[in-house]
Amino acid sequence: DAGITQSPRHKVTETGTPVTLRCHQTENHRYMYWYRQDPGHGLRLIHYSYGVKDTDKGEVSDGYSVSRSKTEDFLLTLESATSSQTSVYFCAISDRAGAQGYTFGSGTRLTVV
Amino acid sequence: AQSVSQHNHHVILSEAASLELGCNYSYGGTVNLFWYVQYPGQHLQLLLKYFSGDPLVKGIKGFEAEFIKSKFSFNLRKPSVQWSDTAEYFCAVPNQGGKLIFGQGTELSVKP
Numbered sequence: 134d135a136g137i138t139q140s141p142r143h144k145v146t147e148t149g150t151p152v153t154l155r156c157h158q159t160e161n162h163r164y165m166y167w168y169r170q171d172p173g174h175g176l177r178l179i180h181y182s183y184g185v186k187d188t189d190k191g192e193v194s195d196g197y198s199v200s201r202s203k204t205e206d207f208l209l210t211l212e213s214a215t216s217s218q219t220s221v222y223f224c225a226i227s228d229r230a231g232a233q234g235y236t237f238g239s240g241t242r243l244t245v246v
Numbered sequence: 247a248q249s250v251s252q253h254n255h256h257v258i259l260s261e262a263a264s265l266e267l268g269c270n271y272s273y274g275g276t277v278n279l280f281w282y283v284q285y286p287g288q289h290l291q292l293l294l295k296y297f298s299g300d301p302l303v304k305g306i307k308g309f310e311a312e313f314i315k316s317k318f319s320f321n322l323r324k325p326s327v328q329w330s331d332t333a334e335y336f337c338a339v340p341n342q343g344g345k346l347i348f349g350q351g352t353e354l355s356v357k358p
Contacts, residue, residue, distance in 0.1 A: 166345070173255075175336060175348040176290075191345070223289060225346075234280050234338075235346060237290040 136160040139224050139238040146245055152211040154241050156224030158204075164227045165207040166235065167191075167199065169220040176223065182207055214245040248273040248341040252349035259327055260357050267322040267352045269311075269337030279320040280338040280346070281311055290336065296320065307331070329358045 137158045146152050156165060164183055168176040168191075178191030180199040188199050196218060198210045211218055221242050225235035249272045259265060271277065281293040294305025301313040311322045320337060337349040 168348075173350060175252075175350040178345055178347070181345060229344075233278075234292055234295055236292075237282075239289045 137224060137226055137236055137238040139222075139241050141241060142239065143242045144244070146214050146243070148215060148245055149213050152214050152243065152245075154209045154211075154222055154224075154243070156207040156209070156238055158207075158226050160226060160228070160236070161204060162226040162228045162236075163204075164229070165201065166225040166227075167197075167207070167209045168223045168225065169193065169218075170223060170240075171220050179209065179222075211243075214243075216245050219243060219245045248339060248347055250337055250339055250347055250349040252335075252337055252352050254352045255350065256353045256355070258355045258357065261329055262326050263356075265322070265324040265327045265331070265354070267335055267337075267354070269320045269322065269349060270318050271320070271337075271339045272318065273339075273342070277339055279311070279313060281305065281309070281320075281322050282336045282338060282348075284334045284336065284351075286333065293322070293335070327354070327356050329356045332356045 140155045166181040167179040170176050177193045179197050182188045182201040200208045221240050223240045224238040227235045251270045253268045279296040282290040283293045284290045293309055294303050296303045296313045304310045309324050313320050335352045338346045341347050
């Protein structure tokens, strides 16, 4: 699915450092989402956006912040990375509020040491 | 609040065996239902979806799912699995706010 890209694909960082993950879409979709995937937990919603500068928290938002200054970009920031934030992070987009399903990016594997 | 349960965490089958993966959701109103597949090392891809109408939904790669409203279920089936079906499968349903919530996932291993 070329319409959504995540960067970086892999990152190793140290505890306490800030980290920013980027999601870029070319589909002009209104809704964007950040999920984390962990074994035994499936995917859990971190934050989502329903338009430029319009964001809200998901179920596991503590320690994360987001920004969306342009339709095509949705940034996820770990303000001070902890080992519990080691995970695979997926960005998703939709043109309606989830009712039609999402398109996912390829993911970012983040390791906090 | 809406929730989704997948009761099978890891399923191991031989090629040509039949597959059925369970999915149950909690909210009883009008629902849209989805199955996603994640092949090893890849992102989630939509396998099939149900919005309304015929409760038997056909998706890609020979998969199908049946929506049974009275049982709050949306089980995924395939008559004959292949080694290439080895993947993790996720059931998903929108919550009242329209955001997808996912089950814990079922890992399927198909032995050649």
